[in-house]
Structure formats: structure tokens, C-alpha cells
Amino acid sequence: MLKAVILIGGPQKGTRFRPLSFEVPKPLFPVAGVPMLQHHIEACAKVPGMKEIILLGFYQPNEELNRFLMTMQQEFKISVRYLQEFAALGTAGGIYHFRDQILSGGPSAFFLMNADVCSEFPLLDMLRFHGNHGDAHCGVLLGTTANRTQSLNYGCIVVNQQTNEALHYVEKPGTFVSDIINCGIYLFTPEIFVHIGAVFQRNQQERLQDEQPLGRQRAEVIHLEQDIFTALAGQQQLCVYKTQHFWSQIKSAGSAIYASRLYLSQYHHTHPERLAVNQEGGPKIIGNVYIHPTANIDPTAVLGPNVSIGKGVCLGAGVRVRESIILHGATLQDHSCVLNSIVGWDSTVGKWARVEGTPSDPNPNDPYAKMDSETLFRDGGLTPSITILGCNVNIPSEVIIRNSIVLPHKDLNRSFKNQIIL
Ligand SMILES: Nc1nc2c(ncn2[C@@H]2O[C@H](COP(=O)(O)OP(=O)(O)O[C@H]3O[C@H](CO)[C@@H](O)[C@H](O)[C@@H]3O)[C@@H](O)[C@H]2O)c(=O)[nH]1
Numbered sequence: 001m002l003k004a005v006i007l008i009g010g011p012q013k014g015t016r017f018r019p020l021s022f023e024v025p026k027p028l029f030p031v032a033g034v035p036m037l038q039h040h041i042e043a044c045a046k047v048p049g050m051k052e053i054i055l056l057g058f059y060q061p062n063e064e065l066n067r068f069l070m071t072m073q074q075e076f077k078i079s080v081r082y083l084q085e086f087a088a089l090g091t092a093g094g095i096y097h098f099r100d101q102i103l104s105g106g107p108s109a110f111f112l113m114n115a116d117v118c119s120e121f122p123l124l125d126m127l128r129f130h131g132n133h134g135d136a137h138c139g140v141l142l143g144t145t146a147n148r149t150q151s152l153n154y155g156c157i158v159v160n161q162q163t164n165e166a167l168h169y170v171e172k173p174g175t176f177v178s179d180i181i182n183c184g185i186y187l188f189t190p191e192i193f194v195h196i197g198a199v200f201q202r203n204q205q206e207r208l209q210d211e212q213p214l215g216r217q218r219a220e221v222i223h224l225e226q227d228i229f230t231a232l233a234g235q236q237q238l239c240v241y242k243t244q245h246f247w248s249q250i251k252s253a254g255s256a257i258y259a260s261r262l263y264l265s266q267y268h269h270t271h272p273e274r275l276a277v278n279q280e281g282g283p284k285i286i287g288n289v290y291i292h293p294t295a296n297i298d299p300t301a302v303l304g305p306n307v308s309i310g311k312g313v314c315l316g317a318g319v320r321v322r323e324s325i326i327l328h329g330a331t332l333q334d335h336s337c338v339l340n341s342i343v344g345w346d347s348t349v350g351k352w353a354r355v356e357g358t359p360s361d362p363n364p365n366d367p368y369a370k371m372d373s374e375t376l377f378r379d380g381g382l383t384p385s386i387t388i389l390g391c392n393v394n395i396p397s398e399v400i401i402r403n404s405i406v407l408p409h410k411d412l413n414r415s416f417k418n419q420i421i422l
Helices: 036-045 063-076 090-097 099-103 123-132 192-209 224-232 253-270
Strands: 002-009 050-057 079-084 109-114 117-119 139-145 155-159 166-171 180-188 238-242 247-249 289-291 307-309 320-322 324-326 337-339 341-343 354-356 387-389 400-402
Touching: 002 036, 002 090, 036 050, 036 063, 036 253, 050 063, 050 090, 063 079, 090 099, 090 192, 090 224, 099 192, 109 123, 117 180, 117 253, 123 139, 123 180, 123 238, 139 155, 155 224, 155 238, 166 224, 166 238, 180 224, 192 224, 247 253, 253 289, 253 324, 253 341, 307 320, 320 324, 324 337, 337 341, 341 354, 354 387, 387 400
Parallel strands: 002 050, 002 109, 050 079, 139 238, 289 307, 307 324, 320 337, 324 341, 337 354, 341 387, 354 400
Antiparallel strands: 109 180, 117 247, 139 180, 155 166, 155 180
8 A cells, every 4th residue: 555745835935936826825836727736646646556645734724725635535536635734844854743644554655745846757667666676775766867057956866877776865965966866756665764763863862952942943853855865875775766757846937837838748648638729719729738618718819839728717819828827817808918927817918918028948958957946136137037927917908018027916007027016
């Protein structure tokens, strides 16, 4: 029997996702038409023997999350539960705190995944790989190759090429360590809790001996990467399964558009029914496009490639949308044009208006390039990136909004470029 745990973080996380994470917790933000987490859940539900999926985070339970859990249980006929940490306990502290819940029913192993990644989730391959490498290892880490510069933004693993064992692990190193990076997707046997428990005990001891107990962080906060992997690497406890398939982090809104593109192209073999097709009386579709069945789209509109249109969206005559996500309830009036942008819930783009951003895709000439974790400002100016309209923003007719971030509930009255509109 198997289980899966997805680390969804909490409200302080997801700051690079603002202003979109004001309205919906980042893990529920739609990527290729469905909440980011649904891609994880779909992959887990396909694994034979999967009994339960646990979402672990420090969000207060809320209506949106509850509704999502209900829908997932009904759709995938599997138990999907949310467990709330009393504080941010780190990537290993949370699973350790809830170890009895995770191990109840006696799973032989469990998957652990970061919520903010997109991937083909080669879970079956990881299981097989673990079987082939014997039971000696308590964990399999999914790894992928990154270029040398970008590898510094991730956990880096030195791998024995013959045995696939992790020899050395450094989280976000200052200088180059290895071009094999940690994808944030793991398979663990229950044995992992012995190692986390040892760190917990050590933290407790140190805390008791500490003269200023308030000055130290709580013993329960444990980081899988720094506290566990670094120690276990080289101990013949961890091995690395390297994927050749797509994988990306979803940290910023720009990376959500990139992740949408990856999932939309995967739909050709996983969910062809989710891809829009050209048909009589319908809009012109170019490349991969998702359209929610309730969207109302004028037949003269042109959409794609890489477009996701949410629930109840209205697109007028002659509208053009490319490389963008249009969230539910938004209206794009006649002849408006939206490129490389996210249009927030219930926003309106006026007639002949143009909303345009600059894509921040990985370098297409480098097979190992990843999305850059963009900084908002560079050299005192806003870094050109995708344009984001928060929820309920009104863009008047005939204006241009370029490379800007517009916070929710704004009525703009003119054109803007390279600005954050508060
Ligand atoms: N439940 C819970 N989840 C958490 C907590 N802290 C982080 N998370 C979740 O754990 C995941 C990792 O988040 P970060 O701690 O922000 O790490 P990172 O910068 O994304 O780096 C991690 O992922 C990279 C791959 O995307 C890895 O390369 C890297 O080694 C590391 O694992 C995210 O899904 C986040 O929501 C916590 O205290 N509690």
C-alpha cells in the first residue's frame, strides 16, 4: 500500500505570486485549466495501490480548499485530506509531526512532493527504480539536469554514475557543485522518520541546553534538504532517479504560463478532451488551448498557442489572446489583444485595448535551461516580465498596458508601461 504527501506551504509563502495569491492560495491557482495541485493528485491517483493523498500545509482550512478536496475525492475516488501544521515546520518537520497519520494503515512507502513544481511525475518509474535498487535505500530523489549557473538556485546532488547513489547534497550552493538538481519529488520508506527523529531529538537537546531558548527556532522545524539529505548523502541511504522529461518550478506568475504550456502539450496523450479544436462556428485555435466549457467566445476570436480560458470568461469579436491565462469571470471586449499576460478574475479589458507582457521563458537554445527565478527589480527598474492584472481590474478602451502588475480592484484611466500599479 502507498500514500502521497504534498507540501503546500502556507499564506506567507507564494509572495512571488502576488497579486494573484491574494485571491486564491497559490497551490490552487489554475495551470492549464485545473488547479496546480490537481496535476499532482491525478498522477498519484494513477499509481496502483495508492490509498491516500495528504495535503500538508499551514493554511487555515478554508472554503476553497474544502471544496477542492471534495471535488478531488469524488473525481478520483481516493481519500484526499488536508492536515494543518500549527506553524511552518519546514519540509521535514511537518511530515514528522504527522508521521502517525502518514504511516497509519502500514504503507510500504510514500511519495512526498512540493506543490510548486510541474512535472510528468514519473511516479511508477520511481517505484520500479526503488525496487531495482533494493530496499537498502530509504529514499529516491527525482533529479534533473540544469545548467551550471541555474543549478545554484536548487538543491544540487552529486550522484555516483554507476550506482545512482547520492554522494553529496548541497542546498542552493554558493558555487557550482553538480548539474543534477533536486526536483522536490521523492519516494520514501517509513525508515526516513528514524533519520528525521534523530534530528528532532538533537534539536530538542540543543534547545534544552540553550541559555536563551526564545532566541532559537523551535525544535520541530526541520528541513529535509539541509538537515536530512545533506547528512544522508554518502551513507548509501539515498539514490537519484534522473528524469529526461519536463520539469519546472512554479514560483512566479510568469512560470505559471510556462508550466501551462508544458501541461497543455502533455494533454495530447493524457487528456486530449481538454484541448480545444477548430470547429465550425467556433474561434480560431492555434496550437494548444484550453477553454472551459462555460466560456462564451465570439467565433471571430483567435486564441493560442498556450492559452487557458477560465470559467465564464467572455471574449468579444476579433479578440486575440496568445501565451496567456484568462481567469474566471473576465471579459475581453471586442478587438482587444492580450499577449504574455494573466488577466485576473472578473477583470475587464476594454475594446481595442492591448495588454502585453514580456515572456520570461528559459533559453530555448539550452536544453538544460530552467525558468529564472526573476527578481522584481533590477538596476532600480521593474524587470520586464509578464503583465498581471489582479482580480476585478478595469482596463478602459484603446489603452496599452505593458510589462506591468496591476493590483486588484483598480479602474485604470490611461496607458501604463513598466509599472506596479498599487
Ligand atoms: N507544509 C509545509 N510546506 C512547506 C513548508 N515550507 C515550504 N513548504 C513547501 O515545500 C515546497 C518547497 O518550498 P521551499 O522551502 O520554498 O523550497 P524551494 O526554494 O522551492 O526549493 C525546494 O524545491 C526545489 C525544487 O523546486 C529543490 O531544488 C530544492 O532543493 C528544495 O527542495 C513548496 O511547495 C512549499 O510550499 C512548511 O513549513 N510546511
